[in-house]
Amino acid sequence: MIFAVGGGRAIDTGKTVSAKLEKPIFTFPTIASNCAPTSAVCVLYNDDHESAGSYRLHAPAVHSFADSSIIAEAPEQYIWAGIGDAISKEVEVSFSAEGRELAYNNTIGVHIVQGANQRVLKNGLAALEAAKAHQESPAIDNILFEILGTTSYTSVLVDHDYNGHFAHSFYYGVTVLPQGERHLHGEIVSYGVLIVLQLAKKYDELKEIRDFMISVGLPTSLKALEIESDEDLKTVLDKAFTLDYIQTLPFEINRQMVEDAIQEVEKLNQ
Structure with a gap:
């Protein structure tokens, strides 16, 4: 199984890898800047940060462990x-x-x-x-x-x-x-x-x-x-x-x- 921990880009990368390897994915968001932890859509980027399109999974993560106390401790610009x-x-x-x-x-x-x-x-x-x-x-x-x-x-x-x-x-x-x-x-x-x-x-x-x-x-x-x-x-x-x-x-x-x-x-x- 794969654990994806962090923000949207880290989690979407983990989700995409999980699909390619056909392994179950669990997400652990440390910020709440978007819906990546619970969505079936993965937004991907080139190394120069330009959008490289999206990849859609057959299903979202098996489970998302979203702890509001961790979200509250994160820099406020992310929930913003x-x-x-x-x-x-x-x-x-x-x-x-x-x-x-x-x-x-x-x-x-x-x-x-x-x-x-x-x-x-x-x-x-x-x-x-x-x-x-x-x-x-x-x-x-x-x-x-x-x-x-x-x-x-x-x-x-x-x-x-x-x-x-x-x-x-x-x-x-x-x-x-x-x-x-x-x-x-x-x-x-x-x-x-x-x-x-x-x-x-x-x-x-x-x-x-x-x-x-x-x-x-x-x-x-x-x-x-x-x-x-x-x-x-x-x-x-x-x-x-x-x-x-x-x-x-x-x-x-x-x-x-x-x-x-x-x-x-x-x-x-x-």
């Missing part, structure tokens, strides 16, 4: 990033599945994640404050249920087509830039959530989530991610549009629409 990653699942899955006749597993996956963001918004700030003090808290427990529980249940149940959308494509695009290495997965994904909500024209939800992001310090501008030139943004979008996440759509979306959505999100910072 986990909050950013968690808010993407309900938004992306709902957008991808909108207006479609879904198979049963996809229907259940979509239903499970509904309401997750309201729970994240309710507990997020208190969880982050407890993490900064390195104190165990019911808020941290509740956030862990969303980061490692709800989002992963959905991820395991739905087909790949419904498991993400442009928020994650945007993240993969940012990994091409040198500054992408300086920002955490969930931190970047959270900005991508705003793009998806703008594309979906869900303006009330966009405002609610954006206000929450401001309250916890998640990025609401390209500048916060050190993307300040048109050339950098072009590089990000070039990579993002190679990802198959954006092929499952409730309506046709082209690059110009995405660029326009980003501009509208940026205008909110004025």
Whole structure:
């Protein structure tokens, strides 16, 4: 058997190796920056930190030993990033599945994640404050249920087509830039959530989530991610549009629409 201990990249590496060697995998997350410990999806990277795509297991880990006291003792930026990653699942899955006749597993996956963001918004700030003090808290427990529980249940149940959308494509695009290495997965994904909500024209939800992001310090501008030139943004979008996440759509979306959505999100910072 294989024990994968650490953060998302270490755990996803262990998960992939376990699949290749056909051995059972047990995960021991020391941080809660994403759903890797309980998800069947493995995000892989090249040595230069650029995204190398993903690998999907037939099943998630046999068991994940997630100790909230260890999570509370970790640097707070990791649960902060986990909050950013968690808010993407309900938004992306709902957008991808909108207006479609879904198979049963996809229907259940979509239903499970509904309401997750309201729970994240309710507990997020208190969880982050407890993490900064390195104190165990019911808020941290509740956030862990969303980061490692709800989002992963959905991820395991739905087909790949419904498991993400442009928020994650945007993240993969940012990994091409040198500054992408300086920002955490969930931190970047959270900005991508705003793009998806703008594309979906869900303006009330966009405002609610954006206000929450401001309250916890998640990025609401390209500048916060050190993307300040048109050339950098072009590089990000070039990579993002190679990802198959954006092929499952409730309506046709082209690059110009995405660029326009980003501009509208940026205008909110004025």
